[in-house]
Amino acid sequence: MQQSIEQPASILVVDDDREIRALLTQSLGARGYRVQAAANTREMDAVLERDRIDAVLLDVMMPGEEGISACRRIARDDGPAVIFLSALGEERDRIVGLELGASHYLPKPCSAREVLATVRAALRARRQMQAGERLRLGFDGWTMDLVAHEIFDPAGVLVGLTDGEFALLRAFVERPRRVLSREMLLEAARGPNSDAFDRAIDVQISRVRRKLRSGGDEMIRTIRNEGYLFVPAVTRL
Template sequence: MKDHVLIIDDDKELCALLAQYLELQGFEVSSIHDGAEAVTHLQQQEYDTLVLDVMLPGMMGLDVLRKIRDFTDTPVLMLTARGEDTDRIVGLEMGADDYLPKPCNPRELAARLRAILRRSQLTDINESQTEVSVGSTTLNSANRTAIHRGVSLNLTSAEFNLLMILLKRAGKIVDKDTLSQEGLGRPLSAYDRSVDVHVSKIRRKLANAGGKELIVSVRGLGYQFAVDGGY
């Protein structure tokens, strides 16, 4: 069964171009060119992943993302204007799984979508340890649940993968290259703050569940899940 992608972008020519390439790569592709229409549509129709442009008429892409995150956790890849770091960071903080600057290379888009879909799989057939617990934090890769002190953390797929990596290496420093490669499915590129933004969100969710200071920043090296830290 083909993975169904919805492209939300007002550039109809670009949508047609991307759809043509993605369909050749084995995806099923649909397009919507209006933000408000996309929100209404997504309340009735499910997709495997979304490609969402930041710049949309009527309702901006970030507003679309904010609204759909109230009712769906479908993975979202944001298309941002080249050089607009603020849009990328805000998008990740609001629940986007990844981003690409426009104009984007269709081949890279396909690769990013495959990475997103891989990490959003409910079960990894090569995963021998489905549940990992450190202190009061428990992650289950079979049903993609994350619990701290009995409270659900409601992690995105990217956040879940990054926290799972840190938990499995609890007490050890994990460099950002490893986190990006294993958690986001791509090498860490220069000036890419995706890992930092996702980790920041995980920290806030842990803190809201009573788990403060569990993820420690090690300057110039990476992050560490504190075995005996937190509350």
């Protein structure tokens, strides 16, 4: 039976660290989610067999079966959204996790606010995916899939972006050819309650420009004393 939209989403926290499990369970529960916890993938499997779970916060490095192996088993279109939590924050680790079907990859340590924002994004993408909605935007030969959180260059090669970089680029492509101030970008990419400094946006934009490679500097143009402007025309695919 399809879950009623009035019902709170069900979250499963899988981490061998008791303090992390308790912190995430408390913070997500305070936001109205139904939260369960598991110390390993054996306990995770028991919960998934017993209950309908909408999203799994999955630690990568655990005794016994690791999160990477577990993700291979549970990540599917009709399954829960998988959000990796890991002390392995290198780009190659994030790319492996995302290619295995995880919707997001959060490097430890991360704040409860960041986890909450990521859970919301993952649940929204899952609803869109299960409803058959594929939101793809194109610009200068690039393709950005807003549901799968993937971006492909003009040659069709998947480009790895962090969650923050993807959110920032999404803010640009959804508002092309408009001057966006740092404050607007900060709110669009991280939410209205972000306490990050404006300079963090400059650093993120520099990283996105590098990953866009050819033409990157022209795609995101600096408008002195005003902010930034995304130059290419954007079309829905």
